[in-house]
Amino acid sequence: MTVTPECALDHEVAIIGGGFSGIGAAILLEKAGFGDYLMIEDGDGVGGAWHWNTYPGVAVDIPSFSYQFSFEQMAGWSRVYAPGRELKAYAEHCVDKYDVRRRTRLNTRIVSAAFDEEGDFWRLGTADGDTITARHVVGATGVLTQPKLPEIAGIETYAGTVMHTARWDHDVDLAGKRVAVIGTGASAVQTIPSIAHEVEHLTVFQRTPIWCLPKLDSALPLPVRLAMRVPGTKRVSRLVSQTFVELTFPLAAHFHDVLPVAGVGERVGLNHLRRAVKDPEVREKLTPRYALGCKRPSFSNAYLQAFNRENVFLETAPIDEITPTGIRTADGTEHEVDVLVLATGFKVFEKGNMPAFSVTGVGGVDLEKWWEEHRFQAYQGVSVPGFPNFFAILGPYGYNGSSYFNLIETQMTHIVRCLRRARRTGATRVEVTPEANARYFEQVLGRRRHQVFFQPSCQTANSYYFDANGDVPFRPSPTLETMWTSSRFDLDDYRFEGAAAAS
Structure with missing residues (x-):
């Protein structure tokens, strides 16, 4: 050798x-x-x-x-x-x-x-x-x-603006535009409520509803950030955070038959959905039919609420094809779109x-x-x-x-x-x-x-x-x-x- x-x-x-x-x-x-x-x-x-x-x-x-x-x-x-x-x-x-x-x-x-x-x-x-x-x-x-592009017939014929969430084009002005978002995964959950207020009309194309849990989020004011500099505080906050993370995925997913954590999470998620979405038909469409943990869940205090807006529409009919001017679903509905956002995840x-x-x-x-x-x-x-x-x-x-x-x-x-x-x-x-x-x-x-x-x-x-x-x-x-x-x-x-x- x-x-x-x-x-x-x-x-x-x-x-x-x-x-x-x-x-x-x-x-x-x-x-x-x-x-x-x-x-x-x-x-x-x-x-x-x-x-x-x-x-x-x-x-x-x-x-x-x-x-x-x-x-x-x-x-x-x-x-x-x-x-x-x-x-x-x-x-x-x-x-x-x-x-x-x-x-x-x-x-x-x-x-x-x-x-x-x-x-x-x-x-x-x-x-x-x-x-x-x-x-x-x-x-x-x-x-x-x-980035994973959807395999949808006609996408190459679309004449409007197309962008994937992972390659966002900040030069595109969404104000007053008719926007479609394909996908309801993690990036869509964050994007949809962030753009809903500025677009004229937003259509969300959902294949499978996502488990969306309340997000225990808040701003950290200056006194809290200063307190984090005290010796031992960061270690304690990390331990609490790690325990939360461990319970919500590793233990819940890998020991599903031993620790009934997922069941608790599902109840929390369904209660969150009931409180967040006013329209019972929309709420039904947003209800997952699979166990929490089967796919990546998300945490948001704004995603589900976005569907209460008059300019946000949830489409669950399968996409038949993309046309030069928009999206046609399997039931024959034509959705005219100015900007197509692909929230279709990654390979x-x-x-x-x-x-x-x-x-x-x-x-x-x-x-x-x-x-x-x-x-x-x-x-x-x-x-x-x-x-x-x-x-x-x-x-x-x-x-x-x-x-x-x-x-x-x-x-x-x-x-x-x-x-x-x-x-x-x-x-x-x-x-x-x-x-x-x-x-x-x-x-x-x-x-x-x-x-x-x-x-x-x-x-x-x-x-x-x-x-x-x-x-x-x-x-x-x-x-x-x-x-x-x-x-x-x-x-x-x-x-x-x-x-x-x-x-």
Whole structure:
């Protein structure tokens, strides 16, 4: 085997993605003594989702006290649920404070990653034709990055303005316009009440109603923000926030048959709907017919109330086609539209998204094809057999539904342990064993009987949680378990090989 020395490579570690996953990976690599990294970002700025998503009303959907790094907690959030601009500012703050910016390459789209079996390193091809080499790769692209366009006949013929919520065009003036929003997911829940007051007429096209719960949100006045600077206050607020988040998704979703939290949430949601919507027919259309947790729920104190406005209309008839002047539904109704807003979410388990570039491992095996043949799987959501030195932040069965920041820190604990042993032993190739991966996959599948996703009612939820095989690649574990296992899993679940590797 020909081993390429580190000095012959561009970097020891390449981080693909400049959102919070990439930023967290960079900071934690530096803290662990791995300073030779490059963070590569497709966009012209850092922040990931908070760089791209600037639609009206964009905000975090879990309390801000949880949506931040444990080692860099802010005292200056303006609200319990911070608006998007503050998350973008937080990303900029982190890359500056931890000196990540000088090791960041913006406007660089990775289109391919190929493992060099003789040299034990990765060649990353860019859209500009350049090649970046690195011993190890940390995939930090996330999954909610590639806007998903609806497959509706005639959309290419529409003569008006079209924009996706993830690529909002702020030059478009909605005042006095007839606007249509296709979709009622998380971005629609925030966008609809934010634009309803300025448009002439707003038609919302709903396929499946969303569970909308009251949002325990409020402004944080200056005295509260000052109090957050008192030692221990941020820690307490984070603990309370984390407990709330844990109860509302990880425990409710993964232990549905043990903890009846979802039932309580459904009652809260239905009461919220009854109080918010005046028209009984509209209220009926907005009532979910599937269990809470089957698909991503939302929190809002304004979404449901928007349907009380005279200029807001809820359309539940299926869309037949998009015409040059608007939308025709299956019942023959023509909706004339000036601006078409696609709140249709992102590619998740579709081809070309996990990740959004080709990955070629040992023996020329393509990662996407490997997953097609073997189902989505990865050891603790980090590593896949046959793809050495390639680590994911958000791989299959890595995320348990808690804060993404918990995920980032937990997965980086796992990755850093692998890199430290590789450095200690002189290993140039780090690869999870097929046996360890199979054991983990069997474990997560064995827990699905407890999960809400596999209740009969979820079959009608039209949830992006489900992949083509009917699996839901969430990690069926409470957050404390993910933290425990990432710091204590047996490192012998990996093979550490290379010219100088020792046991």
